[in-house]
Amino acid sequence: TDPETFIRGLPKTDLHMHLxxxxxxxxMLELAERNxxxxxxxxxxxxxxxxxxxxxxxxLDLYFxxxxxxxxxxxxxxxxxxxxxxxxxxxxxxxxVFIGPQSFTERGIPIEAxxxxxxxxxxxxxxxxxxxxxxxxxxxxxxxxxxxxxxxDQILPWRDRVVGVxxxxxxxxxxxxxxxxxxxxxRELGFRTCVHAGEEGPAAYVREAVEILQVDRIDHGxxxxxxxxxxxxxxxxxxxLTVCPLSNVRLRVVSNMAEHPLKSMLEAGLHVTVNSDDPxxxxxxxxxxxxxxxxxxxxxxxxxVRIVRNGIEASFIxxxxxxxxx
Ligand code: ES4
Ligand code: ZN
Numbered sequence: 001t002d003p004e005t006f007i008r009g010l011p012k013t014d015l016h017m018h019l020x021x022x023x024x025x026x027x028m029l030e031l032a033e034r035n036x037x038x039x040x041x042x043x044x045x046x047x048x049x050x051x052x053x054x055x056x057x058x059x060l061d062l063y064f065x066x067x068x069x070x071x072x073x074x075x076x077x078x079x080x081x082x083x084x085x086x087x088x089x090x091x092x093x094x095x096x097v098f099i100g101p102q103s104f105t106e107r108g109i110p111i112e113a114x115x116x117x118x119x120x121x122x123x124x125x126x127x128x129x130x131x132x133x134x135x136x137x138x139x140x141x142x143x144x145x146x147x148x149x150x151x152x153d154q155i156l157p158w159r160d161r162v163v164g165v166x167x168x169x170x171x172x173x174x175x176x177x178x179x180x181x182x183x184x185x186x187r188e189l190g191f192r193t194c195v196h197a198g199e200e201g202p203a204a205y206v207r208e209a210v211e212i213l214q215v216d217r218i219d220h221g222x223x224x225x226x227x228x229x230x231x232x233x234x235x236x237x238x239x240x241l242t243v244c245p246l247s248n249v250r251l252r253v254v255s256n257m258a259e260h261p262l263k264s265m266l267e268a269g270l271h272v273t274v275n276s277d278d279p280x281x282x283x284x285x286x287x288x289x290x291x292x293x294x295x296x297x298x299x300x301x302x303x304x305v306r307i308v309r310n311g312i313e314a315s316f317i318x319x320x321x322x323x324x325x326x
Pocket of ligand 2: 168
């Protein structure tokens with residue numbers, strides 16, 4: 001079999017994926033129409049053509065604009081169902097998906113609509129396709145820590161259904177240390193934790209994430225490679241990094257896939273996983289991400305299998321669940 005068929009057939013995880021960033025252009029237009037939300041584009045092709053970014057902020061601007069089409073419980077359900085069905089076809093057996101409530105609650109959308117829609121679709125996808133999933137609640141680092149603490153309060157009724165909390169948004173100028181109290185409180189409540197760090201920001205932000213926030217996983221973490229002492233710590237503590245190669249190319253974190261640090265990270269002994277981030281915006285699901293790396297970085301099939309196993313080990317699901325995947 002060819003590499004693509006083999007990689008698609010591997011039982012994979014997607015541990016770094018934002019539901020708001022999973023809306024395919026066709027669904028975006030359908031939701032806009034259904035909710036009477038005006039969009040600047042009227043065809044899927046026009047929307048796709050707008051997915052041309054020069055950095056994280058240019059992406060975030062479009063991504064937050066796209067969030068406006070999500071209004072009702074049904075919308076959150078539809079987006080989540082569509083992603084999980086697509087991920088299942090891609091060979092993903094377990095997905096841990098982020099949603100950032102602040103984009104919605106700031107417009108007066110009740111958190112209940114979001115939670116019921118997303119969790120309902122997750123339950124349905126498990127019954128329908130067998131795909132398991134876990135929900136991660138993400139806060140925005142370009143907002144205040146007080147606002148992040150309010151999100152923690154809002155999700156308490158669902159604390160048994162939320163596996164962890166994370167943080168994304170504009171990285172440079174918003175170091176992890178600014179949210180030390182928030183992550184401390186989240187851990188205290190029993191949530192697993194992860195944070196976007198070292199995507200556009202420096203290795204020092206990854207260090208803060210590990211040492212001050214004490215997170216269980218780093219999202220991206222590319223910049224770690226600039227600090228060999230940090231790499232040693234990450235290896236020793238076996239802290240997983242959820243790397244998103246196509247995202248890194250499209251947001252110009254790397255100039256092209258051949259320059260991506262994934263292979264060096266693997267060779268350094270880092271616990272790297274490969275994930276999709278925001279699939280339609282960046283041009284691929286997990287299989288396309290793995291295949292792009294396989295092609296550009298001269299990975300072996302054994303390297304790909306190692307990365308896929310790392311994903312299963314790095315998941316936040318229970319040991320019992322994980323053993324059935326390994
Ligand atoms: C992000 Cl808030 C958010 N959503 C999706 N992708 C991201 N990358 C960095 N922050
Ligand atoms: Zn992300």
